[in-house]
Structures are given as structure tokens and as C-alpha cells.
Amino acid sequence: MSEVALKTPAEYQSGNVLDIQEIRAQFPILEEMVHGNTLAYLDNGASSQKPIAVTETLERYYATQHANVHRGVHELSDRATEAYESARKTARKFVNANRSEEIIFVRGTTEGLNLVAESYGRWKLKPGDEILVSEMEHHSNIVPWQLIAERTGSIVRMIPMNDNGEIIQEDYQNLLNDKTQIVAITHVANSLGTVNPIKEMVRMAHDAGAVVVVDAAQAAPHISIDVIDLDCDFLALSGHKMYAPTGIGVLYGKGELLEAMPPYQGGGEMIRRVSFEGTTYANIPHRFEAGTPNIADAVGFGAACNFMWNIGIDTIAAHEQELLDYVHECAEQHEDLRVYGNAKHKAGVFAFTLDNVHAHDLGTILDRQGVAIRVGHHCAMPVMQHFNVAATARASFAVYNTHDEIDRMFDALDVVRELFG
Amino acid sequence: MMDDLKALYQEVIIDHSRNPRNFGALESANCSAEGVNPLCGDELTLQCWLDDNDVIQDVKFVGHGCAISIASASIMTEMLKGLTKSDAESLFENFRARVTGLGEVRSNDIGKLEVLSGVREFPTRVKCATLPWHTAIAAINRSEDQVTTE
Numbered sequence: 001m002s003e004v005a006l007k008t009p010a011e012y013q014s015g016n017v018l019d020i021q022e023i024r025a026q027f028p029i030l031e032e033m034v035h036g037n038t039l040a041y042l043d044n045g046a047s048s049q050k051p052i053a054v055t056e057t058l059e060r061y062y063a064t065q066h067a068n069v070h071r072g073v074h075e076l077s078d079r080a081t082e083a084y085e086s087a088r089k090t091a092r093k094f095v096n097a098n099r100s101e102e103i104i105f106v107r108g109t110t111e112g113l114n115l116v117a118e119s120y121g122r123w124k125l126k127p128g129d130e131i132l133v134s135e136m137e138h139h140s141n142i143v144p145w146q147l148i149a150e151r152t153g154s155i156v157r158m159i160p161m162n163d164n165g166e167i168i169q170e171d172y173q174n175l176l177n178d179k180t181q182i183v184a185i186t187h188v189a190n191s192l193g194t195v196n197p198i199k200e201m202v203r204m205a206h207d208a209g210a211v212v213v214v215d216a217a218q219a220a221p222h223i224s225i226d227v228i229d230l231d232c233d234f235l236a237l238s239g240h241k242m243y244a245p246t247g248i249g250v251l252y253g254k255g256e257l258l259e260a261m262p263p264y265q266g267g268g269e270m271i272r273r274v275s276f277e278g279t280t281y282a283n284i285p286h287r288f289e290a291g292t293p294n295i296a297d298a299v300g301f302g303a304a305c306n307f308m309w310n311i312g313i314d315t316i317a318a319h320e321q322e323l324l325d326y327v328h329e330c331a332e333q334h335e336d337l338r339v340y341g342n343a344k345h346k347a348g349v350f351a352f353t354l355d356n357v358h359a360h361d362l363g364t365i366l367d368r369q370g371v372a373i374r375v376g377h378h379c380a381m382p383v384m385q386h387f388n389v390a391a392t393a394r395a396s397f398a399v400y401n402t403h404d405e406i407d408r409m410f411d412a413l414d415v416v417r418e419l420f421g
Numbered sequence: 422m423m424d425d426l427k428a429l430y431q432e433v434i435i436d437h438s439r440n441p442r443n444f445g446a447l448e449s450a451n452c453s454a455e456g457v458n459p460l461c462g463d464e465l466t467l468q469c470w471l472d473d474n475d476v477i478q479d480v481k482f483v484g485h486g487c488a489i490s491i492a493s494a495s496i497m498t499e500m501l502k503g504l505t506k507s508d509a510e511s512l513f514e515n516f517r518a519r520v521t522g523l524g525e526v527r528s529n530d531i532g533k534l535e536v537l538s539g540v541r542e543f544p545t546r547v548k549c550a551t552l553p554w555h556t557a558i559a560a561i562n563r564s565e566d567q568v569t570t571e
Contacts, residue, residue, distance in 0.1 A: 356439075358487035360546070375461075376461050419426060
């Protein structure tokens, strides 16, 4: 499969500074007008926009490569299989797994976490076993565990966080015991931006004999993922938050675990031999990919990884960190602004409220000025409860965001104050 | 841009949202309902005293939400007192038709609710304005189900 001609990192950069205009030119949607204003898209935590490299890959796939995978004897099926499996190799490299078989394509983080809960959980959990889930998790890393706990008689216990939005490590250590089977934690908290010390937390869990499932949905767009270094047992991420199409994500699992786990869904593609006397299953990863997979979007996922590598993940991270520092600096100038999430290590997310203004009103008023942010509970109601707020506003950054867009957000907040004054 | 926003966030709306009328528990209530907007987390509980002739004698609410939903609930409670059940229902039908553009506007006279008509220009916010009404209609019909905008 031919790769899209991508610029070299040097072409993207002038000195050590990103050529933002060059990056932005790769995202046609950023030229859209919203209510008569240029779009300032600061809702990347919900979903990022897609570069031309990704959309052109999708077009080319459908125009020249598409058929079903792993079953045709014809040329197009070969091309599609090659493109799909090549995307798996790219995904392996993206998370730095040992083997491509440890990469399962799923719809997104949610499906990846449900797969682990359903397959590993149903296999391992016994009545009285414990699953530790942190207070700052997205609902998709809480509810699947509650569902499997209910069915297996196991117990979900919460690892608390402090008011800066950091997991309290002493409490975590104390919660770990010989009943702990699974620890489910987010790498980067979607509602707060906290970067958790995953490597250390994995070591502690392993000492207690538990496996660790990492939600990397918010981490993947912002920081290098290295499952070997983290030594996590499972890690799930979503393509659409990291410049790839919607409907595609990756679940990494350690080979020896995946090989021992029962299937998740049944169907074509995941079997070796089917008879009414009994069925045997395919090897990993296909055992966990029942039915025709999302071939095109997996190929698009590969293109998104290449897009990020071409800029450099460290360069992306540095740019976003600078934006985050800037937004915190600006926030300090405003006494009526409360910031949620003041962890020492943060990435990509700035959550706040304005005194006496509900986040939804704030979101509407910003939208009318072309500034797109997320408002609400961010699928993290326990975090809202912790801080005793119904909803917050959240600006979240991607590689194409600028200081000017942050300035526009603060200018737009002046209009909120004017209307609510 | 500012015209739409100013039409939505009129002073009356801001005032009702900050100082909601008929806010609190109603001891004489003989019907009530809960309404939630799961998307934004708005929650309100509405209590009502409906007399034997189906006239709303009193109504109060508690809850939290955005300025639009609280103001809408506040203005609604002022208007509902003294109305019959069927008058309340037809007032809501008219109001809903005005703000959603769907259904028949039978009367242009929606009284004080006129201040909320700016929400029509904000389709994602119409639910905020209609949630209190859906909740009130459920209460006076003694519907057991929790009202949800989803």
C-alpha cells in the first residue's frame, strides 16, 4: 500500500517552533465559519478534526483497495487485507507493543474496555473479588466494571483523588489487597487533564497480583504511549480523538492474557472451525474481531499515526503544553474563574466554571462567537460530585490550536460577563 | 450574533434565573414529578396542588440547571396558578410550537412566556426551556415516570 506523501518533520517546523499555519492548512474544517465567525475549535477532548492525510487515505482506500478482508482469493481482497494488517502494524508501533497480534481493532476505547471487562472479567472474577477504579474515570471505565461486578459477585471500589485532581497514592496502596483482581485507571483524565503515574501504579498492582487496564483515550493524542515501559496488561484508545476517523480504536492486551481469554463476540472471522458439536476459535487477534472489521477506518487510523509521527509526538506535546501553560496563566487574571484540575502533570485539558454562570449558558454564548468548547459533566459525574458542581466548561487542545484562539475564548467570556452582569 | 444572545439572555431571564419565584417545597402538594436532562445534568422536582375541579391552586419547584431552564421553570410557576389542567396543557402546546417551530401555533398570546421565545434561535437549548413544562404536565397528569428530555 502506498503511503500518502507526507511532509518531513523539518518541513513542518521552522526552528523548534511548529509552523502552525502549515499545520492548520491540513485541516480544511478550521476554515469553517460559525455564526459569522471563524471557528476556534477547542473541543478536541471530545473529538479532534481530521487532516487531509487521513481523509485522502479513506478516499483512496475506497477508490482503489476495498473488498472484504482475509477471505477473498481475488486481488482487491488481498489489497484490503494488506492495508488492514499494515494498519495493525502501525498501531503496534504507536503503542510500542511487542507483537501485532496484541493489537485488536475495536470501535473505540469504550468497546475496548467492555471487551476486557466481559472477556477477562467474566473469566477471572469470583464472588468477593475486587476491581479498583479511580474517582476520575470516564463513565466508560466505570460502568463496564459495575456490569461485570454485578454478574460475578465481585465488588467495584473507588480509588479517591485529592482536590487538585490527583489520585491519592497512599489510598491506592491501602486499597490493593489479595482480592484485587483488576485495576482500571485512566492515563489522562478527560474532565481534569491529570496525567496519572501509570508506570508506578502498574508496579504496585502487579505486586498485589492484579492486572491493570489503562484508558488511554485522552492520552493517545497528547503523549507517547509505550505499553512495554508502562508494563500495563491492557490499554484502550480511540482513533477519533487523535486525528483518525470515528468508529475505530485499539485495544492492546498482553499476548499471554489475550491467548487465554474467552471470545468476546461470536461470528465470522473469529473462528477456526464451526460445527454443531462444537466450535474452535481463531488465534489472536482475530478471535476478538468477530464479523467484518472496520477496514477503512483502521487504514485511516494508520494514516493518523503517520500524521502525528511526521510532526513528532514530542513536538505536538510541547506545543499543547505551551497552550495549557498559557491558558492557566490567562485564567489567573480572572477572579471569577474556577479551574478544575490542578495536578502537577496535566495534558490537553482546561476545565473551568465562571462564578454565577451555568456552564451551558457559557457554552452557548461562546458558540455564538465561534468558540467551540464542551460543557456538561463530561461523562465523569463522580468528578462533578467531588467538586460539587453540576457541570463545567472544558477547553481541550490539539496540535492546530493557537494562542490567538485562547485569547478569543477569554474575549468571548467577557461577553458572558456582560450578558450576566 | 449579539442580537440573538441579547434576545435569549434578556434581563428578565437573568433575574428569574437568579431569583427564581415559587422555589421550594409545597406542603399542600397532591401531585409531583421529576424532570431531568441527562445530557446537561439539569434536574428539577415540581410539586403541585390540583383541586377537585382540576384547577392548579399552587405550584413550586426545586432543582438546578442553566439560566434558561431555571427562568423557564420560574416563569411557568407564576403562570400556572389558577389555570385548569387543560388550559395549562394548551398553553404549553402553544409555547412549544413557538419555540420549536413544530406543531400548530393556535394562539400567539403566550403572555410572559414571550421572553423565552428567543430560544427558538438556539435549537440545542430548546430542551432547557421545555423541561419544566414537560415536568409540570407529567405532575398534573399524575404520571409516575420520570420526565426526560432524551
